[in-house]
Amino acid sequence: MKATGLLGRITEFQRQGRDLGHLLPYAQKWNAADITPATRGMGKDRLPAPDPVGDRCSEEHFMRLRAAVKELDSAWYDSTNNLTVTADTRKALFEELLWEHRELAEAHDKCQVIPEASIDALKEQLATAQREKDELSRQHQEELNALKTSYQELKSQLIQLGLDHAKALKAAEVTAAAKLDEALENACNATVVLRAELEEMTKARKGADEKAARLEEGHKECDQLILQTDTLALRLFPDSQRYAVKKVDAQRKDKGQADLTVPWTPKDHLVALNARVSHMRCIDHNIC
Known part of the structure; x- marks a missing residue:
């Protein structure tokens, strides 16, 4: 929680466009009187050490006291x-x-009640344990011999399986090599055929490109001829321009063209020329 530092201090130095004037130093002294040094712990000289942060007002001192009490309450x-x-x-x-x-003491008391076994009984128990040990050792040796025999048989089978696998692998490698040679030969033949077809296709494409170039050149010449013819028709019959523009705009609208202000294409000039000629035929027919 951060203190405002304004408790009991004068904060209003101006009111309605006026200030305190010559009384301002008294207000500043009043506020400065609320500032006192702050200490933090004890120094080497057993005297309160000043806080390096600086002096604080009364509200900040009370805030420190409140935080210390809260910390003391939490520690308690x-x-x-x-x-x-x-x-x-x-x-x-x-x-x-x-x-x-208590349980260990009761168990100890019960053990004290059991009489100590005699030396002969202990010897008999030891001999019985030794006989059991020998019997277990013999059984273990028999099982170990049986395992060794099984291991030798499995080893022989694995060796035979390895030889059979190597033979089968060698046969498979020979078959795969033969198939690979056959596939390489077929691939070489197919490559030769494909190269011949590719050369033929290249020649055909070259001829088609040349033909397309000639057609493109002819198309350009035709477009130039159409432009020259339409220009000549406009020069001879200037009154047909409005009718030709009307026909061209109508055709553009039918094709869905929104902008009618773009320059005319050769097709538009052809439509305009057709409109001029058709219009002139109609006029000639009416005259006749």
């Missing part, structure tokens, strides 16, 4: 809670140790 609660939990844990652990000691 944590210490009390820790003491309670530790006491309960130690009590439960001591109770478990007491009951464990």
